[in-house]
Amino acid sequence: MVGPVILGLTGSIGMGKSTVAAMFADAGVPVFDADAEVHRLQGPGGAALSEIEAAFPGTTGPAGVDRAALGATVFGDDAALARLEAIVHPMVAQARAAFMASHVDKPLVLLDIPLLFEKQGWSQVDRIVVVSAPAEVQRARVLARPGMTPERFEAILARQLPDAQKRARADYVISTAGPLDETRAAVARVIACVGALPGE
Ligand SMILES: CC(C)(COP(=O)(O)OP(=O)(O)OC[C@H]1O[C@@H](n2cnc3c(N)ncnc32)[C@H](O)[C@@H]1O)[C@@H](O)C(=O)NCCC(=O)NCCS
Numbered sequence: 001m002v003g004p005v006i007l008g009l010t011g012s013i014g015m016g017k018s019t020v021a022a023m024f025a026d027a028g029v030p031v032f033d034a035d036a037e038v039h040r041l042q043g044p045g046g047a048a049l050s051e052i053e054a055a056f057p058g059t060t061g062p063a064g065v066d067r068a069a070l071g072a073t074v075f076g077d078d079a080a081l082a083r084l085e086a087i088v089h090p091m092v093a094q095a096r097a098a099f100m101a102s103h104v105d106k107p108l109v110l111l112d113i114p115l116l117f118e119k120q121g122w123s124q125v126d127r128i129v130v131v132s133a134p135a136e137v138q139r140a141r142v143l144a145r146p147g148m149t150p151e152r153f154e155a156i157l158a159r160q161l162p163d164a165q166k167r168a169r170a171d172y173v174i175s176t177a178g179p180l181d182e183t184r185a186a187v188a189r190v191i192a193c194v195g196a197l198p199g200e
């Protein structure tokens, strides 16, 4: 069984990853959203709740994980973040395996992985797509979000591989700086291009 070509989609905060993933889905490409899976595992009744509560008492409740409280506990404490990842990442991997198993007959699938470079996700994919826009566009988008502050934005950016390095390691870079139609056309070009790869 050859299986689908696996595209990995990533990009820094606010670069348009979710928007571009939706464009792939609209074009008929099955999409696995790692971040949505994390939210499901940590949401009401989520499979990760009991282990997270045991490791980080008081950070879960009937509504699932209190993300602000858990974030305050793990961001800035590498050992605590590693403990959280050791709980969550194997469960995400299991969900991804189930997704792959249900799409073995497809030519192409997309894995939307926010931390693809930071967490070795590149080893699970055949080709890497990076969404990118100039820093000032990114900044304006993120600061327009409710609850976002320049300090929080800078702290998140500092934990992510810089955009230039992501672009340098990408097989395809999709610009999200222009109108949505241009980005949609770029998505179509990537799909056509991957479809044309020899031997796959
Ligand atoms: C600690 C949690 C609950 C905080 O949730 P919250 O909604 O406040 O933040 P969010 O998930 O949007 O992350 C904010 C930023 O932190 C960074 N970040 C998130 N998880 C990690 C991580 N494991 N390592 C490094 N940076 C991270 C990302 O750059 C992101 O842009 C959450 O981030 C979490 O459970 N992280 C561990 C799981 C994980 O690795 N997720 C990454 C996506 S697959």
Ligand SMILES: Nc1ncnc2c1ncn2[C@@H]1O[C@H](COP(=O)(O)OP(=O)(O)OP(=O)(O)O)[C@@H](O)[C@H]1O
Binding pocket: 011, 012, 013, 014, 015, 016, 017, 018, 019, 020, 114, 141, 175, 176, 177, 178, 179, 180, 181, 183
């Ligand atoms: N050409 C474009 N392509 C993609 N997004 C665009 C474009 N033009 C404007 N936008 C806007 O930019 C924003 C990008 O947000 P989106 O949630 O897709 O980013 P993200 O990279 O998934 O963010 P995060 O990593 O923070 O979750 C959206 O509001 C989208 O409408």
